[in-house]
Amino acid sequence: MSLEVADLTFRYGSKTALDAVGFIVPPGRFAALLGPNGAGKSTLFGLLTRLFTAPSGRIAIAGHDMARSPRGALARMGVVFQQPTLDLDLTVRQNLAYFAALHGLAGREARSRIDAALDRLWMRERASEKTRDLNGGHRRRTEIARALLHRPSVLLLDEPTVGLDAAARTAITDHVHALARDEGLTVLWATHLTDEVANDDQLILLHQGRILADGTAHELHGATPLREWFLARTGAEA
Numbered sequence: 606m607s608l609e610v611a612d613l614t615f616r617y618g619s620k621t622a623l624d625a626v627g628f629i630v631p632p633g634r635f636a637a638l639l640g641p642n643g644a645g646k647s648t649l650f651g652l653l654t655r656l657f658t659a660p661s662g663r664i665a666i667a668g669h670d671m672a673r674s675p676r677g678a679l680a681r682m683g684v685v686f687q688q689p690t691l692d693l694d695l696t697v698r699q700n701l702a703y704f705a706a707l708h709g710l711a712g713r714e715a716r717s718r719i720d721a722a723l724d725r726l727w728m729r730e731r732a733s734e735k736t737r738d739l740n741g742g743h744r745r746r747t748e749i750a751r752a753l754l755h756r757p758s759v760l761l762l763d764e765p766t767v768g769l770d771a772a773a774r775t776a777i778t779d780h781v782h783a784l785a786r787d788e789g790l791t792v793l794w795a796t797h798l799t800d801e802v803a804n805d806d807q808l809i810l811l812h813q814g815r816i817l818a819d820g821t822a823h824e825l826h827g828a829t830p831l832r833e834w835f836l837a838r839t840g841a842e843a
C-alpha cells in the first residue's frame with residue numbers, strides 16, 4: 606500500500622517550512638527522505654502523523670485520505686519518532702503489550718503478535734529485559750517492533766539512528782531495508798546521512814522545504830558519490 610503526498614504547503618507564521626511538497630512511495634518501497642537540518646523533515650512528519658494539519662495539499666496512507674478519513678489513514682501507519690518514547694522502567698515485552706492494549710489487542714493474539722514483531726527485529730531473547738538495560742540500538746529495535754504490532758502497511762521513521770554508534774546504525778538501517786524487501790512494507794525513512802541510503806532506494810531530496818529530486822538513488826547521483834551529489838545540491842555536510 607502506498608504513501609501519497611501532494612502539494613503540501615506549511616508555514617510557521619511567515620516562515621515557509623514546506624512548499625508544495627509532493628511524492629509517491631509505491632507499495633513495498635524503501636524511500637529515503639534525505640535533507641539537511643532545517644529542510645522540513647520533522648514538519649512533514651508532523652503532518653503525516655496528524656500532529657498538526659496543513660491548510661492545503663493532500664496526504665493518503667494506503668489509499669486513506671488523511672483529511673477525510675484520518676482514523677483509517679492512521680491505522681495503516683506505524684511511526685518511529687526521533688525522540689525515543691519507551692517506558693524505561695518496563696520490560697521490552699511490557700512496552701509492547703501496553704501499545705497492543707491501546708490498539709485493543711490482548712491475550713493470546715497480543716502475545717503472538719508481540720513474539721512475531723520481536724522476531725522480526727531479532728529481539729525475542731531480550732523480551733524480559735528492562736528497557737533501561739538495553740543499549741541504544743536495541744531500544745530502537747524495540748520501538749520499530751512496537752510500531753509494527755498493529756500490522757501497518759506504511760512505516761514512517763524520523764531520523765531513527767540519531768545517537769546510535771556506527772554498528773547499531775548499520776544494523777537498524779539493514780533491518781528496515783529487509784522489512785521493505787521481504788515483507789512488502791512501504792517505508793519512509795528521514796535522514797540527513799547519505800550512508801543510510803542504498804543504491805536501489807527511492808531517494809527524495811528535501812531542501813529548504815522543497816523537493817529537489819525524487820527517483821532511484823543510483824540513477825539520480827550516477828557516478829558521483831551520493832555524499833558529493835548531496836553536498837553540491839544543498840551545500841550541507843552529510
Ligand SMILES: Nc1ncnc2c1ncn2[C@@H]1O[C@H](COP(=O)(O)OP(=O)(O)OP(=O)(O)O)[C@@H](O)[C@H]1O
Pocket residue numbers: 617620621622640641642643644645646647648649797
Ligand atoms: N515552531 C516553529 N516556528 C518557526 N519556525 C519553525 C518551527 N519549527 C520549525 N521551524 C522552521 O521550519 C523549517 C523546517 O524545520 P524542520 O524541523 O521541519 O526541519 P528538519 O528537516 O526536521 O530539521 P531537523 O533535522 O533539524 O529536525 C526550519 O527552517 C525551522 O527553523
